Amino acid sequence: MLLRKRIIAPILLCVVLLVLFFGQSALTYARVAFTETPPGWPVILSEKQTLDQSLAAGVQVSSQTLSTSNGSQHVSLLDLDLSNPNVNLGVVQANDQIFSRSETVSSMANRTQAIAGINGDFFEINTTGAPINMLAINGEMWQSPAPRSQNANDLAVLGVDANKNLIIGHEQYNGTINVGTSSHALNAVNRYAFARSGGMLLATSRLGAMNVSGYTVALLKPINEARYTVTALETNLGTLAKLSDGQEALIGGGESGQWLQANLQVGSELEISQQITPDNDLQQAIGGGVQLIRDGEIPSSSELGNTTAANPLTAVGITQDGERAFLAVFDGREVGPDHSQGLTRQEMAGYLLSIGAYQALLFDGGGSSEMVARLPGQESVSVINTPSDGRERRVANSLLVYADQQAQRSAPSRYRQG
Structure with a gap:
C-alpha cells in the first residue's frame, strides 16, 4: 500500500503541474485520428504522426503523413483552443504596407514575435503585391472587402470581432x-x-x-x-x-x-x-478565396470552383461553438510514392469537416502554402511543412498565433504591428 502511494503521488503532482503550466487544454487536446475516411477522399490506409508538440497553453502543432489508396498526403495542423485567454490571433501585412514586395511568413512571425502561423490571402504576385481581399489589423481597416465575383461563394473573409469571436463569411x-x-x-x-x-x-x-x-x-x-x-x-x-x-x-x-x-x-x-x-466591429480580418464549409455543409462543386486540380493548400476552419480553430497546410507537387500529392478543394473541405470544422475558408495555396512554428526553446520560428517552391515564398500577409506564455520559455505578451 505504501509503495502504491509513493507511485501515485508523483503522478498526481505531474498532472497538477501540467494543468498549472499548460492550462486545461494540455489535458483535453484531442489528437486527430481518422476512424473513417473524410468526405471526398480516397481510402486512408495508414497514418503516421511525425510531429505532435504543444507550443503554449491552447496551441498544439502536429504533422501527419496519410497514406491513401491514391497516394500520400502530408498535413501540418495548428489546433487552437480559442476559449483559452492565452491564445490570440493576429493578421500581419507584408512590410506593413499594401503595395509591397511581399515578405515571408517566417519573417512576419519573427518580427511580431508570433509563436506560429500560416500564409494568408491570394495576392497580385506579379505586380503590386497587394492582397486580393479585405484586410483589417487591430481595428483599423487597411483594405476594404473585394466586390463579390460571379461565384457568390468566392472571396470570403476570416474575421475576429471585439469579443475575440471568429467569423467566416462574406463582407461588403x-x-x-x-x-x-x-x-x-x-x-x-x-x-x-x-x-x-x-x-x-x-x-x-x-x-x-x-x-x-x-x-x-x-x-x-x-x-x-x-x-x-x-x-x-x-x-x-x-x-x-x-x-x-x-x-x-x-x-x-x-x-x-x-x-x-x-x-x-x-x-x-x-x-x-x-x-x-454584416460585421462592422472586426478587429482583425484577412481575406481568402472560397468558403470551403458553410454551416457544417460542403458547398457544391460549382461553388468550390477548380475542384479537380490537386495542389498544396492552406485553409482555416472553426468549430460550431467557436471555441476551436484549425489552421491546416497540405503539401503537394512532390515526386515519388511516399511524397505528398496535394489536395483538391473538395478534399480539403472534407478533411476539415472530418476534424470538426463547421465553417472553413481557403487561403492562397501552391508555392505560397506554408506553416511556421516556434518550438519550445527556439528563439525563432521554423518552417513546419515543405513548401513546393523548395523555399519560402514571399506572400502578401499571414494569419499568426500569439500566446502570453509559451511552453518552456517566457513569450511576449502581445504582438506588435506597425
Whole structure:
C-alpha cells in the first residue's frame, strides 16, 4: 500500500503541474485520428504522426503523413483552443504596407514575435503585391472587402470581432462622401483598381506610393473620425507619394474625379461615412478565396470552383461553438510514392469537416502554402511543412498565433504591428 502511494503521488503532482503550466487544454487536446475516411477522399490506409508538440497553453502543432489508396498526403495542423485567454490571433501585412514586395511568413512571425502561423490571402504576385481581399489589423481597416465575383461563394473573409469571436463569411463595404448638400459614393479603401475604373477611392498611409496620372486627388487632414479638411486638390499629379501617418486622400477617376473638382476646394470640410456589413466591429480580418464549409455543409462543386486540380493548400476552419480553430497546410507537387500529392478543394473541405470544422475558408495555396512554428526553446520560428517552391515564398500577409506564455520559455505578451 505504501509503495502504491509513493507511485501515485508523483503522478498526481505531474498532472497538477501540467494543468498549472499548460492550462486545461494540455489535458483535453484531442489528437486527430481518422476512424473513417473524410468526405471526398480516397481510402486512408495508414497514418503516421511525425510531429505532435504543444507550443503554449491552447496551441498544439502536429504533422501527419496519410497514406491513401491514391497516394500520400502530408498535413501540418495548428489546433487552437480559442476559449483559452492565452491564445490570440493576429493578421500581419507584408512590410506593413499594401503595395509591397511581399515578405515571408517566417519573417512576419519573427518580427511580431508570433509563436506560429500560416500564409494568408491570394495576392497580385506579379505586380503590386497587394492582397486580393479585405484586410483589417487591430481595428483599423487597411483594405476594404473585394466586390463579390460571379461565384457568390468566392472571396470570403476570416474575421475576429471585439469579443475575440471568429467569423467566416462574406463582407461588403459601403461608403458615402458628404459635402454640404452634395454626396457621392465611396467605393473602396486602398483598392487602387476602383480609381482606374472611374470609381472613388479612399487612400491611407497603409497603401504606399501610386501612379495617379489622369486622376483627381484631394488630400485630406482628419478633424475627427469622420470629418476631414481638404488640404490640396491636384489634377496633374504623376505619382502620389506614400501618405504620412494620419494623412488620407480621395482619388477619383472619370466621373468621380469630375465630382471632386466640382465640389471640393482647399479648406473644404467633408464627412465620410463607412460601414462593413454584416460585421462592422472586426478587429482583425484577412481575406481568402472560397468558403470551403458553410454551416457544417460542403458547398457544391460549382461553388468550390477548380475542384479537380490537386495542389498544396492552406485553409482555416472553426468549430460550431467557436471555441476551436484549425489552421491546416497540405503539401503537394512532390515526386515519388511516399511524397505528398496535394489536395483538391473538395478534399480539403472534407478533411476539415472530418476534424470538426463547421465553417472553413481557403487561403492562397501552391508555392505560397506554408506553416511556421516556434518550438519550445527556439528563439525563432521554423518552417513546419515543405513548401513546393523548395523555399519560402514571399506572400502578401499571414494569419499568426500569439500566446502570453509559451511552453518552456517566457513569450511576449502581445504582438506588435506597425
